[in-house]
Amino acid sequence: MPAPFAVRRFLPLPTLSYGVGDLHTGAPAERDFGPHVDQTNYSVVVDEQVVVKWLTPPVPLPHPTPEIFAHLVDAGFTDTAPPYAALILATDTHEELLALVTGYLPEARDGWEWCVDEAAAGNADFAAEIGRLAADLHLALATLPSAGAAHTSAASRAEAALAEALELTGGEDGAWLATRAGRMRQELAPLQDDITSPRIRIHGDLHVGQILRWRDGYAVIDFDGNPTVTDAAPCQPAARDVAQLTTSLEHVAQVAIKRRGTEPAHAAAWAAKARAGLLAAYGRRLAERNRPDLLDERLIRPFEVEQECRELIYAARHLPRWSYAPMGVLRTWYQEENIT
Template sequence: MTWGRELVEPLLLRTEPAALLPARRSQEAARIERPLDLIACVRLDDSRADLWYAIVRDARGVSYGVPCIVSGKALRRAIPGDGAAEALLGLLGRGSQGTPGEGSRDGHVGVIRWHAEPCAGERGFDVDQTNELVVVGERAVVKWLLHPTAEEQPAPRRLAALAEASFAGTPRPWGLVSIEDGRADVLIATVIDYVADAQDGWEWAVEDVRSLALGETDEANALRSMPVIGRLVAGMHLAFAAAGRSIATDDEAEDWLVEAAADLRDASLAAPTAGLVEQELALVTGFVGTTIIDIHGDLHIGQVLRTSPGDDLSIIDFDGSPTRSPEQRLARQPAARDVAGMLASLDHVGRVVLHRTEGLDDEQRGRVHDWIAAAQRGFLDAYLSRLAEAGEESLLDARLVRPFQLQQECREFIYAARYLPHWRYVPEGALAALLKSQSESPSSHQQVEDHESMNHDEGAP
C-alpha cells in the first residue's frame, strides 16, 4: 500500500465537502468547515491509481473516513459499483492466514481477520444509518465508518467474546481493517456475513405492527419475534459476562450520572419535562456494586435482522453508540443499558407506525399501543427467563432499566437535532408515554422488578 499524500492532498483542496459524504448525509456535509486537512491516505488497490481511502479533518476538528475516487481534478466519495468495498475485501484476503481473529499488517494497513473469500459486485443499503453499508457479491457487508478514530474500538473485543462463546445469534464476522495515520492504527471498516433475504427491525417490525393495525394479521403473529429477541439478547450478555465482569465503583456510577446529565442538557427539553427526567436520572448514582460487563452499547430493533422466509433472527453492529466517545464505548456497563435501549426502540416502532400510516381510527391506534406494551413484556419475560436458566439473574439490575430508558429518549432528541430532524416526533411521543406510565400503569421497569422479586422470593441470588 502507498501513502500518496502528494497526489491526494492537491485534489482535496479542490474538492467540495459534500462530495466526501454519502448523499443522504447532505445536512452533515453542510456543516463541514474548510480548510480540510488530510490526516492519512492509502491506495485501496495497487492496480488502480484512482481508488483511495482518506481520513480528512475539517476546521472544527471533525474527522471523516472517505473511500474515494479521483474525479478530474478533485475527489468524490466512492459509490457502490466503484470497487472500493471489493478492494477492501482484497486487503482482508491478504491478511493473516493463521488463527482466526489474529492481526496482521500489509504496509500501512492493519487487518484482524476471521474469514475471507473472493467477492465481486457491489450494492448499497438505502437506509438511515450513521455509517455506510455496502453489500459485496451478496456474500459480505462492508461497513465504512463515517468517523474513524485512532482510539481503541469495542467491536474487536465484543466479536472475539462472542466467537469464544460460540454465540450463533450474530452474522459471522469476516474482519476489521485499519490504516496508520502516522501515530496509530485507525479502524476504517468492518466486514460481516451478508444475511440474504433479511430486513432490519425498522423494516420488519414496522411492517408487522402496521399489518396488525390494519387488521391484516393478529397480535400473536405480530409479537412472534419478541421472545426470540429476548433470549438472543440474554445469550449475548451471557457470552460477554463469560469473558469478564466486574462490580461498579463509585466513580463509574458517578460517570453514568455525568453522562446522563449531559444528555439531558443537550436534549433541550422543556423545563417541566426536564425536571421530571432529572429526578429519575439522579437515581443512577445509588447503584454502586451492580454487575457490569461488556454490552452491545447501541442495541435497538434496527440491530436485529430477520430473514424471510424462516424468521431467523440475528444481532448486528457491535461498534457501540456513535454518539459516545471510544472510551465510553469500551467501558463495561450494566446489562440494563442494552435492555433499556431495546425497550425504547419497541416503543419507537409503534410511534413510527402511528405517524406514517394514514387514516388509522381509534381502534387501530389502540392496537398499536397494545402491541408496544405486549412486545416489551414479551421481550423482558424471555430475556429474564434465559438468564434464570443460566443462574445469572443478577446480571440485570432492574432498578437501572427505567433511568436508562429515560436517558435513551434524551439521546434520541440529540440524534434528531444533529442528524435526522424529522425523527423528533418519536422521542416526543415515547418520553411523554414513559413519564405518564410512572403514575398511571406498571412500567417496563416495574415488570422487571416484579420478575426479579419473584426470583428473590425463590432464593435466587
C-alpha cells in the same frame, strides 16, 4: 497483504473462487445497499456472500468491534452476521481500522422495517426471541475481560442528559417537557443509589434497527458503540442495553402511528405487550444460565427515561424530524392523569 496494511481474521472467509465457466453469472460482483439505507459508514456486498463495511473516515485503534468479534467467536455466539476479518492500516505512529468484513445475511431487513410491520399488524410474538437473543449476547459479553476503567456517575450522566434535552427542545414540545421535568427526575432517582449489578461489556447502541430479521432468523449487528455519545464507558450494567432495546419498541409504535396510520391506543398496547414479552424472555434466559444477577430490573426505568432524553438530543443536533418519536413516547408515559 502488503504493508502498511494488515488483516485480522476471526472466521475463515467463504470461497470466492470461480472456474472459467463461472465468471459471468449475470449477478453483480459488488453492490451497495442503495440510497434508501441510512448508514454512518459505507457498506458493499461482494458476491452476495460478504459485506465489507468501510469506515468513513477510518477510526484510530483501539476500536471496540475487532475485540468483540474475536470474543464472540471464542464464546460461540452465532446470532450475528459471521465476523470474518478487520482491515487495518498500520504505520510507525498509529493504527487505523479501515474496514470490517462480515457475512451477508440473505433477505435481511432491519427492525425499522420488519418491527414496524409487526406493530402495524399488532403482532408481538417476535419479542420472546429478541429477548432471548439479547440475553445470550450479554451472557457472552459478560465473559469478556475488561479493565476496571473509571466511569461517570450514572446519576450525574442521566441528569446531564435531561438538562441538555430541556435546553435543546424548543417550542410547544419544550414547554410541555419542562412541565414533566420534575416527574422525570423522580424516575431517575434510583440511579443515585449504589449500582451493585455487574458492569459488563455491553453493545452500547442496542435498538431494533441493529437487529436483522433474515432468512434463517434474527441477528444482532453493529458493535461500534453509539456514535452520538462520546463519553460512554464500554462496561456498564446490562440494564443500559435492555432499556435502549425496550424504548426502541416504543419508538416503533410511534413510527407505526405516523407512517402506517395505526391507532395510538393500539400502538401503545402493542408496545406494552412486546416490552413485557421481551423482558420475560430475557429474564428466563438469564435464569436458565444461572446469571440472573446480570440484570437489575430497578435500573430499567431510569435508563429508559435517560434514553428518551438522548433521543431528543440526537433529534435536536442531527435529525430534527425524529423528535416526534421520543416526544410521542414521553407524552404516552406522562399523560395528565399520571402527573402528580
